Amino acid sequence: MTTRPRLRQLEALKSVVDHGSMTRAAKSLEISQPAVSRLLADLSSELGFAVLDRKDGRLVPTQEANYILPDIARLLGVLKNITDTSQNVHDKTAGHLSVACLPGFATSHLPAVVTKFLKTWPDVTITLEPDRPERILEWIVGEQYDCGITDGFDGHPAIESTRLSVRTVCIFPKGHRFQDLKQVDARHLDEERFVHTRRDSSFYRSLHDVFRKASVNPTQVVETRQFTAACELVAQGVGVSVVSELDAQTYKDRLDYRPFVPSVPHEICLVRPIHKRPSKITLDFMEEFKASLSEFKV
Structure with missing residues (x-):
């Protein structure tokens, strides 16, 4: 033959x-x-x-x-x-999507996004892998995940990123004196028991600059990596905090919050490997995620 x-x-x-x-x-x-x-x-x-x-x-x-x-x-x-x-x-009915994300997103905002996404892609399977920002970037550079949701991203030649700025609010326990305010000014936080993000984060540095310029000195009682953990601590009366409105809304039945001034946006980065051609599923999910933040964007 x-x-x-x-x-x-x-x-x-x-x-x-x-x-x-x-x-x-x-x-x-x-x-x-x-x-x-x-x-x-x-x-x-x-x-x-x-x-x-x-x-x-x-x-x-x-x-x-x-x-x-x-x-x-x-x-x-x-x-x-x-x-x-x-x-x-x-026809948007099959495929697999792997997403690396910050731990807080995996338990707060993303479940609703995934639920809505699967109504369009009913036979798609999804892997959600929460971890710290450093590990997420390693995974994306190594093309181990289709996309990632992180913060504090400063750029990398192997990563394509979209920066999304989300409003932040001051959260406080139910019945706190801040409930009579229309907004919480940085000066209101002087000597308040304060739950804050990790000191090496870009959000902490931005918030610390605001406190320094306003000459205020909150009493820092707990440092935590996640906004969701800060919300839980505030809901239990540990102190007050400044977090993304996205996370605060999830806890609106257990705590109260007001706009925080001056504005200190939380910068979220949607990242994906630049040398790996994205699937239609990946691109649609990224668009779905961006759309889900529309009401919270600065």
Whole structure:
């Protein structure tokens, strides 16, 4: 055999074997009977042996053809799966998405985003992996995840990023004296028991600059990496804090909050590997996430 059989030739042989006649095979393949005959004649020529015999008025595979029919069936099955999967992806019904995110997002905002996203992509599977910003960037640079949600990102040549600025608010326990204010000024926080983010974060540095310029000195009682942890501590009466409105809203039944001035936005970064071509699922999810922040953006 000097040439490879063509896919259409193999489909013709499989169809004739399945249906037992050229006529029914032609109807199944939606081509003419002479076209089926030509495909099979060419296949026999290229393989170097006859592929069909006639027995009791029915076309049956030759002994030689029987050796290769299982492989033909597997090949056509794989191709059908590829076609079906491609159609599912095109129709937004199948695929997998892996997302690395800050721990707070995994338990607060993202579940609602994922729920809405899966209504559009019902057969998509999703991996959510929460971790600290440093690890998220390692994963994205290594192309281990499709996209990531982080903060404090200063740029990297292997990462494409979109910066999203979210409003921050001052959160305080129910019944706190701040409840009578329309907004909380930095000066109101002087000597207040304060729950703050980690000292090496860009958000802490920005907030600390505001306190320094206003000559205020909150009593720092707890340092935490996550806004969600700060919300939990404030809800239990530990002190007050300044967090993203996104997180504060999640706890609105357990604490109170007001706009914080001057504005100190929380900078969220949506990142993905720059050298890995994003799937349609990834791009749609990133757009869904950005849209979910629209009411909180500065």
